[in-house]
Amino acid sequence: MAEIAVRTASVLHNKHIAPNVFRLEVEGSFRAKPGQFYMLRSWRHDPLLFRPMSVFDRTEESLSFLCATRGRGTDLLSRLSAGDGLTLLGPLGNGWERIDERIALIGGGTGIAPLYYTAKYFAAKDRSAAIDIYLGFRGRPFLQEEFAQVAQRVYRSSESGEGGEEGLITEIFNPSGYDTCYACGPPAMLAALSKVCQGAGIPLFVSLEERIACGIGACLGCAVRTRKGMKRVCKDGPVFRAEEVFFDG
Amino acid sequence: MADRSIRIGGLTLKNPIIAASGCFGFGEEYNEFYDVARLGGVCTKGLTRRPREGNPPPRVFETPCGLLNSIGLQNPGVDAFIREELPMMKEMGLVVIANVWAECAEEYGEAVEILSRSAVDVIEINISCPNVPGQVIVGAQAQQAAEVVRRCRSLCDKPLWVKLPPTAQIDAAQAVEEQGADAICAVNTFRGLAIDIETGRPIFANTFAGLSGPAIRPLALQVVYQLAAAVEIPVIGIGGITSWQDAVEFIMAGAHAVQIGTANFIDPLASMKIVEGLQQFMEDRRLHSWEEIRGCAHEGSPL
Numbered sequence: 001m002a003e004i005a006v007r008t009a010s011v012l013h014n015k016h017i018a019p020n021v022f023r024l025e026v027e028g029s030f031r032a033k034p035g036q037f038y039m040l041r042s043w044r045h046d047p048l049l050f051r052p053m054s055v056f057d058r059t060e061e062s063l064s065f066l067c068a069t070r071g072r073g074t075d076l077l078s079r080l081s082a083g084d085g086l087t088l089l090g091p092l093g094n095g096w097e098r099i100d101e102r103i104a105l106i107g108g109g110t111g112i113a114p115l116y117y118t119a120k121y122f123a124a125k126d127r128s129a130a131i132d133i134y135l136g137f138r139g140r141p142f143l144q145e146e147f148a149q150v151a152q153r154v155y156r157s158s159e160s161g162e163g164g165e166e167g168l169i170t171e172i173f174n175p176s177g178y179d180t181c182y183a184c185g186p187p188a189m190l191a192a193l194s195k196v197c198q199g200a201g202i203p204l205f206v207s208l209e210e211r212i213a214c215g216i217g218a219c220l221g222c223a224v225r226t227r228k229g230m231k232r233v234c235k236d237g238p239v240f241r242a243e244e245v246f247f248d249g
Numbered sequence: 250m251a252d253r254s255i256r257i258g259g260l261t262l263k264n265p266i267i268a269a270s271g272c273f274g275f276g277e278e279y280n281e282f283y284d285v286a287r288l289g290g291v292c293t294k295g296l297t298r299r300p301r302e303g304n305p306p307p308r309v310f311e312t313p314c315g316l317l318n319s320i321g322l323q324n325p326g327v328d329a330f331i332r333e334e335l336p337m338m339k340e341m342g343l344v345v346i347a348n349v350w351a352e353c354a355e356e357y358g359e360a361v362e363i364l365s366r367s368a369v370d371v372i373e374i375n376i377s378c379p380n381v382p383g384q385v386i387v388g389a390q391a392q393q394a395a396e397v398v399r400r401c402r403s404l405c406d407k408p409l410w411v412k413l414p415p416t417a418q419i420d421a422a423q424a425v426e427e428q429g430a431d432a433i434c435a436v437n438t439f440r441g442l443a444i445d446i447e448t449g450r451p452i453f454a455n456t457f458a459g460l461s462g463p464a465i466r467p468l469a470l471q472v473v474y475q476l477a478a479a480v481e482i483p484v485i486g487i488g489g490i491t492s493w494q495d496a497v498e499f500i501m502a503g504a505h506a507v508q509i510g511t512a513n514f515i516d517p518l519a520s521m522k523i524v525e526g527l528q529q530f531m532e533d534r535r536l537h538s539w540e541e542i543r544g545c546a547h548e549g550s551p552l
Binding site for chain 2: 225
């Protein structure tokens with residue numbers, strides 16, 4: 001397990017890639033595993049907290065995040081430009097472990113963020129791995145070329161019908177033929193996937209999102225009730241076995 | 250040579266910086282960043298007689314320079330704490346301050362009695378948690394506060410600190426002192442509210458939540474200033490302290506020590522940096538002890 005640390009890094013690029021979506025890349029060698037996240041901040045006391053962001057990509061020289069502008073914190077992050085400083089706390093959380101060969105990665109909205117590095121990492125570790133990626137967008141799909149480079153097949157859907165099959169990604173996805181499925185996205189999507197995977201008897205791992213304060217497991221601000229008791233999304237998660245999670249809250 | 254330590258009742262702390270309850274777990278997580286034993290002490294997550302699951306999410310919500318929380322005292326209960334967490338805390342070399350909450354004086358007594366037989370160094374009676382459904386904040390009422398402290402005092406020889414809500418009046422602090430409290434910790438979070446304007450409903454399941462962070466610092470400071478003038482026992486200041494300068498301000502208002510809570514979320518190293526900053530301040534000002542500046546902001550004080 002890589003040691004958790006607070007680091008300051010310099011922004012290499014900050015690219016606007018879709019309405020309210022940006023890709024923030026910082027310089028440096030970081031040791032994150034797929035599915036782990038960092039807490040980011042580029043301000044002092046206001047907003048008060050870091051913003052948790054899962055790792056979109058990692059190379060020997062850089063680390064990048066795919067973020068959606070939602071409030072003041074992400075708005076400030078979206079305005080960073082090359083050379084600006086960013087404080088990172090991490091790597092945090094458990095991440096996902098690869099256990100089988102035929103893998104489906106399913107993402108909805110900015111829940112697609114952790115899938116790129118996951119696919120890249122799994123494929124690099126085991127060349128026989130067959131990885132399919134399912135991406136659900138609300139509007140026009142993005143990062144198609146990038147995802148195509150790390151997966152065998154990329155399926156996409158768009159709620160608006162722009163540039164993809166119209167509808168929800170859960171309508172396209174079929175778990176049969178996969179050994180393990182991994183998903184990140186809105187609770188309704190995860191709930192639907194959980195149902196279909198459970199029905200098919202295929203293991204599903206889900207990455208949950210919560211408001212996070214400390215990020216290291218101390219404050220219990222991100223705890224969720226699971227079949228195994230209260231669990232901290234930041235420390236025990238963010239990845240959980242789907243059957244442990246209560247999707248209805 | 251400057252003496253950085255402070256005395257509270259019969260207990261000496263190596264410095265006046267204490268990690269606040271609820272913000273520091275049982276110290277283990279922050280010990281990955283620095284040697285937590287460098288702090289004057291660590292307050293545990295609020296403990297109860299029996300385990301508690303706490304409140305459903307969301308449990309935290311940001312406000313300008315502030316944080317609303319509604320954790321709801323999720324904890325393993327005093328027995329599991331003593332069995333599973335306390336040995337590790339003692340192993341780490343911490344001065345352990347066990348924060349305790351209960352629904353009534355009798356239950357406070359039960360939990361405190363159990364803890365008094367353990368290796369904890371101090372018991373901090375929390376009569377100010379704003380986050381328990383259906384429960385009033387006992388510490389706001391002098392008579393009720395006194396009853397809880399009387400009960401705990403009769404069952405416990407260890408130092409007893411009492412954590413008061415920001416709404417506590419001077420009479421509550423004095424009542425607690427009269428019942429044998431060794432120190433007063435002020436303040437717990439301010440009761441706050443946030444509403445989701447999309448749904449028109451409160452953000453938190455328990456409607457209200459506790460506000461902490463730099464947003465409450467001047468409010469907390471004036472409470473500490475007033476209480477320090479009203480009681481003889483030490484006052485431990487809490488509320489939005491994020492820097493050594495803030496800590497000095499509380500000491501000048503009359504606090505013996507301070508607790509660091511939300512600042513740990515802004516920077517995991519915050520508490521240690523405050524310890525270092527205070528040490529530098531003492532050297533720069535050539536102070537021999539904290540007594541030289543404690544309470545200096547009060548009218549008629551020397552300096």
